[in-house]
Amino acid sequence: MKGTVQYDGSSSEPFDIRSGVKQGCVLAPTLFGIFFALVLKHAFSTATEGIHLHTRSDGRLFNLARLRAKTKVRKALIRDMLFADDVAVVTHTQQELQSLMDRFSQACKDFGLTISLKKTNILGQDLEAPPVIAIDNYELDVVHQFTYLGSTISNNLSLDTEIDKRIGKAATTLARLTTRVWENPKLCQDQDGSVQRLRHQHTALRQRDVGNIRQAREKTEHFSPEAAQTALARPCSSHEDDLIPKAILYGALSSCKRDIGRPQLRYKDVCKRDMKAPEIDTEAWEDLAADRSRWRSTLTKQLKAGEESLLSAAKDKRARRKENCNSNSAESIHKCDLRGRDCHSRIGLFSHRRRCSSRADT
Numbered sequence: 001m002k003g004t005v006q007y008d009g010s011s012s013e014p015f016d017i018r019s020g021v022k023q024g025c026v027l028a029p030t031l032f033g034i035f036f037a038l039v040l041k042h043a044f045s046t047a048t049e050g051i052h053l054h055t056r057s058d059g060r061l062f063n064l065a066r067l068r069a070k071t072k073v074r075k076a077l078i079r080d081m082l083f084a085d086d087v088a089v090v091t092h093t094q095q096e097l098q099s100l101m102d103r104f105s106q107a108c109k110d111f112g113l114t115i116s117l118k119k120t121n122i123l124g125q126d127l128e129a130p131p132v133i134a135i136d137n138y139e140l141d142v143v144h145q146f147t148y149l150g151s152t153i154s155n156n157l158s159l160d161t162e163i164d165k166r167i168g169k170a171a172t173t174l175a176r177l178t179t180r181v182w183e184n185p186k187l188c189q190d191q192d193g194s195v196q197r198l199r200h201q202h203t204a205l206r207q208r209d210v211g212n213i214r215q216a217r218e219k220t221e222h223f224s225p226e227a228a229q230t231a232l233a234r235p236c237s238s239h240e241d242d243l244i245p246k247a248i249l250y251g252a253l254s255s256c257k258r259d260i261g262r263p264q265l266r267y268k269d270v271c272k273r274d275m276k277a278p279e280i281d282t283e284a285w286e287d288l289a290a291d292r293s294r295w296r297s298t299l300t301k302q303l304k305a306g307e308e309s310l311l312s313a314a315k316d317k318r319a320r321r322k323e324n325c326n327s328n329s330a331e332s333i334h335k336c337d338l339r340g341r342d343c344h345s346r347i348g349l350f351s352h353r354r355r356c357s358s359r360a361d362t
Contacts, residue, residue: 029084035111040080040087043107049096050079055251057241062272062282067252075254076247083149092255094131097122105135121146125155278306 005012021028053076059066067073079100081088089104091097108115115135121143122133130142144155152162240246249268265273275282280302289295334349335342338356343349 032085033082036082036085036087039107039111039113040082040104042110043103044079044100047079047100047103048077049091049100050077051090051092052077052254053247053251054254055247057246057250060283061250061268061286074241074247076244076251078244078248086148088148094124094133097131098133101133101135123153123155125157127155278302 001017002014003017004014021031054067054073055076056066056069056073058072078090081090087104089097089100091100105115117135117138117140120135120140122131122140123143123146124131133140145161146153152165154161272282275285278299280299281288288298334345336349336352336356338353341352343352
């Protein structure tokens with residue numbers, strides 16, 4: 001194998017490459033990333049398959065009319081996502097994915113790479129029948145779940161499996177602290193208390209993650225600052241315009257339409273809902289998020305005010321419930337004349353009188 005060094009438009013003489021970098025060298029992933037990027041460029045340079053978006057970063061995130069412009073909207077294509085020696089290829093249809101797999105297989109052969117067919121899986125979302133994709137006459141396995149970059153992706157777009165795995169990992173980590181912390185006589189009381197506080201925080205997060213976040217918040221009548229800060233999408237708004245996360249957040253699919261009626265909420269819809277809950281201005285939040293310190297202080301202030309409002313509403317609701325209980329315990333006007341039974345309502349008294357009359361006749 002021979003190589004050359006190119007610099008400032010000139011190239012060196014070809015030289016032999018007799019050895020690669022050592023295992024664990026920091027240059028290895030960088031060099032392979034460059035090499036693999038060239039493989040993908042060679043494979044998909046003329047391909048048009050993939051996920052087509054139209055996006056526009058100027059204007060407001062929640063302004064739906066900004067994507068209707070003819071000149072200011074930018075088109076983006078999301079086809080392959082590369083990380084180290086793993087690559088994920090996404091398309092809309094089975095035919096498009098098979099075409100990309102054929103291109104990728106041929107490019108790997110051209111560059112001397114071998115695809116690990118047993119580790120390559122197919123995952124389809126919202127499909128009536130499982131897709132059939134083959135590489136060199138080898139049919140790839142279709143899975144319902146797939147772990148990519150440490151996160152579990154499901155074919156039903158559910159996070160239940162991912163949440164269960166994270167809870168299990170956290171529980172395992174806490175169990176390991178039994179001999180090192182809980183039963184360690186050398187730790188002082190303050191140190192043990194610090195770990196206990198962390199444990200209580202984990203328990204609270206676990207209870208929040210087990211069920212639906214919104215239902216849990218309504219049930220416990222408590223704001224979750226961590227969930228709100230995550231959902232407000234400030235990091236994506238500060239990204240460069242050509243980065244994929246911002247293009248997805250500020251864009252929409254070019255060829256697909258949402259279902260009529262009440263379709264599922266998108267990520268931006270959840271962000272807007274979570275902003276309205278603590279009364280954050282959904283029209284001016286991007287200007288506020290540009291200043292990190294000001295954004296954090298405003299978010300903390302609004303979340304605190306929202307918590308106080310929810311607590312006040314909960315107290316009023318509890319007071320009204322107690323008042324209703326006290327009023328129900330008073331003398332009722334819906335009482336049976338024959339047996340003296342309190343029926344609590346007019347329809348209940350009517351039904352009871354019919355039964356009493358039939359018993360009296362017999």
